[in-house]
Amino acid sequence: MNREQERLIMDAGDIARALTRVAHEILERNKGVKDLALVGIRTGGVHLAHRLAKRIQEIEQAPVPIGDLDITLYRDDLSLRKEQPVLRTTSVPFDISDKIVVLVDDVLFTGRTIRAAMDGLMDLGRPAEIQLAVLVDRGHRQLPIKANYIGKNLPTSREEQVQVLLEEAGEDDRVVILKA
Amino acid sequence: MSLKHKNLLSLAPLSVEDIQLILETADSFKEVSGREIKKVPALRGRTVVNLFFEPSTRTRTSFELAAKRLSADVINFSPSSSSVVKGETLLDTARNIEAMQADIIVLRHSSAGAAETLARGVKSSVINAGDGWHEHPTQALLDLYTIRERGMAFKGLRVAIVGDVAHSRVARSNILALTKLGAEVRVVGPPTMIPLGIEKMGVRVFHHLDEGLRDVQVIMMLRLQLERQGRALFPTIREYARLYGLTSERVKMADPKAIVMHPGPINRGVEIAPEVADSLSSVILDQVANGVAVRMGVLYLMSGAN
Numbered sequence: 001m002n003r004e005q006e007r008l009i010m011d012a013g014d015i016a017r018a019l020t021r022v023a024h025e026i027l028e029r030n031k032g033v034k035d036l037a038l039v040g041i042r043t044g045g046v047h048l049a050h051r052l053a054k055r056i057q058e059i060e061q062a063p064v065p066i067g068d069l070d071i072t073l074y075r076d077d078l079s080l081r082k083e084q085p086v087l088r089t090t091s092v093p094f095d096i097s098d099k100i101v102v103l104v105d106d107v108l109f110t111g112r113t114i115r116a117a118m119d120g121l122m123d124l125g126r127p128a129e130i131q132l133a134v135l136v137d138r139g140h141r142q143l144p145i146k147a148n149y150i151g152k153n154l155p156t157s158r159e160e161q162v163q164v165l166l167e168e169a170g171e172d173d174r175v176v177i178l179k180a
Numbered sequence: 181m182s183l184k185h186k187n188l189l190s191l192a193p194l195s196v197e198d199i200q201l202i203l204e205t206a207d208s209f210k211e212v213s214g215r216e217i218k219k220v221p222a223l224r225g226r227t228v229v230n231l232f233f234e235p236s237t238r239t240r241t242s243f244e245l246a247a248k249r250l251s252a253d254v255i256n257f258s259p260s261s262s263s264v265v266k267g268e269t270l271l272d273t274a275r276n277i278e279a280m281q282a283d284i285i286v287l288r289h290s291s292a293g294a295a296e297t298l299a300r301g302v303k304s305s306v307i308n309a310g311d312g313w314h315e316h317p318t319q320a321l322l323d324l325y326t327i328r329e330r331g332m333a334f335k336g337l338r339v340a341i342v343g344d345v346a347h348s349r350v351a352r353s354n355i356l357a358l359t360k361l362g363a364e365v366r367v368v369g370p371p372t373m374i375p376l377g378i379e380k381m382g383v384r385v386f387h388h389l390d391e392g393l394r395d396v397q398v399i400m401m402l403r404l405q406l407e408r409q410g411r412a413l414f415p416t417i418r419e420y421a422r423l424y425g426l427t428s429e430r431v432k433m434a435d436p437k438a439i440v441m442h443p444g445p446i447n448r449g450v451e452i453a454p455e456v457a458d459s460l461s462s463v464i465l466d467q468v469a470n471g472v473a474v475r476m477g478v479l480y481l482m483s484g485a486n
Contacts, residue, residue: 070208073220073480083183083484086201087208123217 067092343402
């Protein structure tokens with residue numbers, strides 16, 4: 001990737017501070033970790049969910065169950081595509097029924113991914129509540145979906161591309177806008 | 181990475197990457213099959229037609245379940261084999277099915293090449309679910325999946341395929357797949373059941389079971405087609421069982437961790453002793469379970485819009 005075409009929006013420190021704040025907000029709203037579970041949406045949300053879980057554990061001294069959700073099979077464009085997207089596995093190794101499930105994703109954009117994720121989650125059980133945490137909310141929703149926890153609100157134009165790059169994926173931690 | 185094939189007629193045109201993609205896709209569906217609600221909406225609005233000209237319970241049920249778990253609509257079409265007079269009738273039947281807007285046709289037929297003929301005649305995707313003595317690609321794929329699930333690597337894997345290799349579409353598809361992935365494949369059986377020149381497919385031939393099984397990590401038994409008795413392939417079922425039946429004594433010739441596979445339905449006491457079929461090394465029921473996941477994977481990958 002050509003770095004010159006990137007505009008830096010958040011650096012490693014910004015991301016760390018945003019996640020710490022979001023972890024506190026999750027705990028404040030839910031009054032601790034009782035019945036709480038984190039589910040990261042593949043692939044970007046998975047790493048962030050693990051980072052949040054680590055912070056929550058540090059703050060509360062109690063572990064929180066964590067899962068990975070692949071939403072591919074729930075996409076609304078499968079019947080329109082010529083070639084089907086590659087599947088990744090879903091791994092939610094606990095019963096989500098009656099849990100407060102916080103879905104975690106990197107960028108909230110049209111909301112279609114979150115719609116798919118909620119359908120996917122419902123097939124795994126009946127959570128008491130689903131909440132949504134995102135690192136970046138870039139606007140342009142196509143569905144009536146709203147995040148409960150937002151790392152950064154980022155006004156963008158529709159053509160711009162927002163990318164969250166993370167150490168776990170072999171990058172330096174940063175959020176950038178790619179010029180169209 | 182995506183599957184670039186419109187049809188699945190044979191293992192021959194698949195690349196190693198294609199095979200890996202199918203197996204990895206099946207992993208996701210294995211997870212789905214373990215859920216309480218074993219259904220995903222991926223193929224909503226798609227129609228899968230099971231066109232079975234030969235009786236088959238296992239394969240048809242497996243495809244049907246796979247399609248249903250993907251939320252596709254499934255039609256089972258089983259014209260009685262007596263009414264089938266090869267090519268013309270097959271295509272006529274297929275045209276009827278096309279008129280019903282089928283997206284994927286799953287075909288089982290007693291003539292080798294039937295799936296190929298069908299694929300040329302229709303716009304729908306065609307999956308070969310067994311054509312004569314030719315191929316049965318999804319069976320080979322589910323066998324591969326089962327081997328891989330046991331943590332075995334294909335490169336250098338020693339596999340013995342035992343029985344009536346000449347009349348087995350399962351054997352042919354497995355030989356193509358396993359040799360492609362770098363496995364060392366042996367075929368074991370009496371000379372009447374091993375086709376001449378099969379060495380060209382990259383396999384070694386053994387006529388003696390104990391020798392053929394020595395140190396293998398996978399024992400793949402083929403069903404003895406009892407209806408073939410009297411066609412001079414073997415004198416009696418008892419003699420066949422004595423010479424080529426897999427007993428627990430003979431399993432000891434193989435690697436201590438060897439697994440025993442069989443595409444079913446098994447003839448207990450003929451090609452496989454009951455205590456072997458029910459032993460811990462037997463993965464026969466895993467094969468059945470994995471069949472659904474693998475077929476879900478194949479249906480999913482082939483369901484791209486035309």
